Amino acid sequence: MPGYSVHTLIIGAGPAGLACATALAQAGVEVVVLERLARVGCKPCAGGIPATSLDPALPPELLEGSFNRQRVVTESQDFRLQATGPMICTIDREKLGEWMQRRAEAVGVKVLCGVRAREIRGRTLFSEGGDFNFRYLVGADGSKSLVRRHLGLGLQLAGIGITYQIPGRFPEMEWHLSPRRFGNGYAWLFPHRDTASVGVYAYRGGLRSQILHDQLRSWAAGRGLNLESSRPRASLVSFDYRGARFGNILLAGDAAGLASGLTGEGIAAALYSGHAAARAILGGDNQPPELNHLLRRHILHRRLATFTAGRPLFSRAVSETLALALRCRLLDHEALELLKPNRH
Ligand SMILES: Cc1cc2nc3c(=O)[nH]c(=O)nc-3n(C[C@H](O)[C@H](O)[C@H](O)COP(=O)(O)OP(=O)(O)OC[C@H]3O[C@@H](n4cnc5c(N)ncnc54)[C@H](O)[C@@H]3O)c2cc1C
DSSP states (O other): OOOEEEEEEEEOOSHHHHHHHHHHHHTTOOEEEEESSSSTTOOOOOOEEEGGGSOTTSOGGGEEEEESEEEEEOSSOEEEEEOSSOOEEEEOHHHHHHHHHHHHHHTTOEEEETOOEEEEETTEEEETTEEEEEEEEEEOOOTTOHHHHHTTOOOOOEEEEEEEEEESOOSSEEEEOOHHHHTTOEEEEEEOSSEEEEEEEEETTTSOHHHHHHHHHHHHHHTTOOOTTSOOEEEEEEOOOOOSEETTEEEOGGGGTOSOTTTOOOHHHHHHHHHHHHHHHHHOSSOOTTHHHHHHHHHHHHHHHHHHTTOHHHHHHHHHHHHHHHHTTSSOGGGGSSSOTTOO
């Protein structure tokens, strides 16, 4: 049976896939997005996003929290980073997903939920919802990307993130860096409106995920945070970038391995690289130069994450030095972010 022919087929309705789809449809391109889950946005995530990376069109009521102060705790420092305006915000991934889906559909994108992509052969994709012939294929299908596997790209460099969403109101955002407990990763408390994400991230080459989870639970108990009322959710975060453009197949977001190896943050990079993939499709053959800044920061974060993994003394030296530099304002918090302000 002949498949459905579409100009651009996108696998995955996360931030990368929906950002790419919207940008293409706004330029008049026919786009179909396949999402294996019944609803978009159900991703385990703490929802932290630098204020400078927020989409200006995002309705303010979608923000869960907005912070001009962050508490940073290391093994020998405990201080607050303060700014005059918001440094970082929190969002609910389901609400962000619903909003991005509505926005994409409003400009003509077809989002097919509950449809898992299964196999790619030539210019045809086989899915549970039928076969699709595509001119361009965008893999925005997260860290365990089928499209990435089809391209023969392995997944060596990934972190593990574990989060609990607990009820309660919490006044400030907290980052806890302790190589003794979390290797070269960190635990966090990110307040949302009436809940908070309490979780941990670390490069999986450093600590086993079960040990990381146990450390999170023991740290949270010591910090007086009750995790019992909620269930843990975990996922890989890929920072194994090997390229974004492979002929008529493009990768974006975690599928391209563009999250930060150091912090595990990947929403902003997903949005940005989704736009970049759209620009590459619209503009012809070259990788958009805008990716260069993101890649420079990405490589720095990757080096720091892999260099300190399994080396507590180096981890400690790096975390204490970065914390001291932030505290003494030798380093601006934006210097650690993957993207230049307002670049997507
Ligand atoms: C516990 C945890 C906390 C995190 N906290 C933060 C944070 O605070 N801030 C931050 O910036 N980042 C955070 N991240 C990372 C962030 O969630 C990811 O970097 C981001 O979601 C990447 O977006 P994406 O669109 O590339 O992929 P995803 O959001 O993973 O979306 C991929 C989509 O593809 C779909 N899919 C996969 N395979 C198929 C298939 N075969 N067929 C059809 N659909 C498919 C999936 O269902 C999914 O909806 C966290 C990650 C974890 C695990």
